[in-house]
Amino acid sequence: MPKLVDHDERRRSITAAAWRLIAARGIDAANMRDIAAEAGYTNGALSHYFAGKDEILRTSYEHISEVTDRRIREALGDATGLDALRILCREVMPTNEEKLLEARIAASLWPRAMYDEQMAATNRQTMDNWREQMAIFLEQAREEGTVGDIDVSIVVEQLLNMMMGMQILGVLTPGETSSERQLEMLEQFVAAL
Amino acid sequence: MPKLVDHDERRRSITAAAWRLIAARGIDAANMRDIAAEAGYTNGALSHYFAGKDEILRTSYEHISEVTDRRIREALGDATGLDALRILCREVMPTNEEKLLEARIAASLWPRAMYDEQMAATNRQTMDNWREQMAIFLEQAREEGTVGDIDVSIVVEQLLNMMMGMQILGVLTPGETSSERQLEMLEQFVAAL
Numbered sequence: 001m002p003k004l005v006d007h008d009e010r011r012r013s014i015t016a017a018a019w020r021l022i023a024a025r026g027i028d029a030a031n032m033r034d035i036a037a038e039a040g041y042t043n044g045a046l047s048h049y050f051a052g053k054d055e056i057l058r059t060s061y062e063h064i065s066e067v068t069d070r071r072i073r074e075a076l077g078d079a080t081g082l083d084a085l086r087i088l089c090r091e092v093m094p095t096n097e098e099k100l101l102e103a104r105i106a107a108s109l110w111p112r113a114m115y116d117e118q119m120a121a122t123n124r125q126t127m128d129n130w131r132e133q134m135a136i137f138l139e140q141a142r143e144e145g146t147v148g149d150i151d152v153s154i155v156v157e158q159l160l161n162m163m164m165g166m167q168i169l170g171v172l173t174p175g176e177t178s179s180e181r182q183l184e185m186l187e188q189f190v191a192a193l
Numbered sequence: 194m195p196k197l198v199d200h201d202e203r204r205r206s207i208t209a210a211a212w213r214l215i216a217a218r219g220i221d222a223a224n225m226r227d228i229a230a231e232a233g234y235t236n237g238a239l240s241h242y243f244a245g246k247d248e249i250l251r252t253s254y255e256h257i258s259e260v261t262d263r264r265i266r267e268a269l270g271d272a273t274g275l276d277a278l279r280i281l282c283r284e285v286m287p288t289n290e291e292k293l294l295e296a297r298i299a300a301s302l303w304p305r306a307m308y309d310e311q312m313a314a315t316n317r318q319t320m321d322n323w324r325e326q327m328a329i330f331l332e333q334a335r336e337e338g339t340v341g342d343i344d345v346s347i348v349v350e351q352l353l354n355m356m357m358g359m360q361i362l363g364v365l366t367p368g369e370t371s372s373e374r375q376l377e378m379l380e381q382f383v384a385a386l
Binding site: 025027110120123155157162165168184188189192 | 307308353359361374382
């Protein structure tokens with residue numbers, strides 16, 4: 001179905017254009033006309049791919065999860081236990097420009113997820129997926145004897161909340177929440193388990 | 194200066210009205226006309242107190258920090274070390290309806306703080322203030338011998354990021370990030386120090 005693939009690819013290129021604009025100006029300043037121009041479409045042509053800004057934003061939010069999950073899968077390989085846990089966390093944490101951009105977009109969309117059921121569902125699915133993977137890796141670490149007698153579900157929640165905080169503070173206080181310090185936070189957290 | 198006090202009080206009551214609307218409908222849906230109506234003012238009367246929505250939002254953001262800091266001061270009393278650390282964290286964490294409302298507003302304003310210098314400064318001041326207090330309490334704990342040989346600035350950053358993550362996940366995944374589980378996350382984190 002070459003036409004469908006083409007359609008999906010065009011939606012992705014429009015989403016990428018929206019990301020660039022949101023990153024540069026903020027979510028409120030990015031409007032449909034500018035997104036169309038940035039993506040190289042007329043307003044009319046854009047409407048073949050997205051009904052409006054809300055749909056672009058919902059797709060942007062889903063796209064962040066997809067991109068992150070693909071990175072995690074590729075980086076994981078055969079890793080298990082604490083090695084796998086570190087890999088997953090590092091791919092979520094905003095430790096480089098690409099992931100800081102994702103953090104900016106995600107943080108810009110969270111307030112909408114508080115009132116938009118579809119975005120709330122996307123968020124829940126992503127968080128539950130990461131919780132589940134982290135729990136598996138921690139159970140493996142327990143079997144491998146590399147962690148003490150930990151409360152897996154609380155440790156998962158501590159780590160997930162810390163990573164979500166980094167999406168905000170990595171952007172807003174980059175001195176104290178720099179890439180190096182994010183990695184050190186992760187290392188010291190894992191070492192204490 | 195009774196007139197000044199009155200002016201400040203009116204600004205606070207308008208800010209509170211804006212909070213209620215943002216909490217109910219989201220930040221984009223809350224407009225000046227509705228905020229005026231909710232606060233019991235006409236549009237024209239509202240403009241004596243705030244130049245526009247941006248100014249109300251900036252004031253709302255500052256007001257959250259003030260309210261939280263007042264709660265912390267009142268709860269702290271003569272506490273030191275880990276007791277004081279726990280008290281500070283509990284006042285920031287969204288463990289009840291009042292603090293969940295603050296979390297909703299704060300999370301709604303973070304994306305703006307990424308592009309608004311005044312809000313970025315408010316955020317930095319609040320975060321640095323909490324970092325500083327947490328570091329003092331952890332140094333006290335070290336002197337009191339209630340923590341091991343910890344890296345204070347990294348522990349502070351871990352805990353602060355975890356609390357900021359709770360502002361999001363306490364709202365978006367309240368099952369896994371419930372009040373009880375937030376408190377348990379804090380207890381287990383402190384116990385591991």
